[in-house]
Amino acid sequence: PSLLTVANRALAETAAEQMLQLSAALPLIVDDDFSTTDYAWPLGHSTAAGGVTCDWLQAAGRYDTLIHTGNGPSWCSNGLEKVAKDFALTVDVALGRNSNSDVAVQFRVSDDGTTYYELRLNPQTQMVWFAFFSPAGATAIVSPTFAAEINKTGSNRVTVLALGDTIALYLNDTLTASISGASQTLDAGRVLVLMQLNESNADETLSLTHFVLRGK
Secondary structure, three states, rough: OOOOOOHHHHHHHHHHHHHHHHHHOOOOOEEEEOOOOOOOOOEEEOOOHOOOOOEEEEOOOEEEEEEEOOOOEEEEEEEEEEOOOOOOEEEEEEEOOOOOEEEEEEEEOOOOOOEEEEEEEEEEEEEEEEEEEEOOOOEEEEEEEOOOOOOOEEEEEEEEEEEOOOEEEEOOOOEEEEOOOOOOOOOEEEEEEEEEOOOOOOEEEEEEEEEEEOOO
């Protein structure tokens, strides 16, 4: 929206506000502040090639994904066995240190994990980008763009509204992108949160402190 004319920005913001109102009426699927373990987020340890490890644990008020990288960038993801096509997602995310890490939200993820939309942000660089992935490769929808609304430290609130072929993306409650005609896939799928640490032989923690999903 920051790249639009004043008139077109107003139209985009009005359309996104209408989506917010519609999404508020969607059935509640998850509302988790991680004060209890009632949603049973995955816990445990995983080791991958090159010495990469992922750990998932829940502490009071947060759900943590811990990573140790190998010789290059590595990633860990988490998520629940919840499926939605039309949905509103809000998740508060925070990195443990000011590392060069991407935090991503993947949605409408296919059963085989090969087809999905992905929103990525990097708090250190304050860059954001959005793409569609399929077995044919990645299609950029929003190329890497500086977003001043991303907090370099502390928590960031990510909101995704997806209704039919229209998608609105908010960072810290500020409309960052509005896409219409996003018709590459309209299938229902899972929602995942991913952390990619872009440093070799390093450690990072991604904490979720609130996760709200409405949809159907």
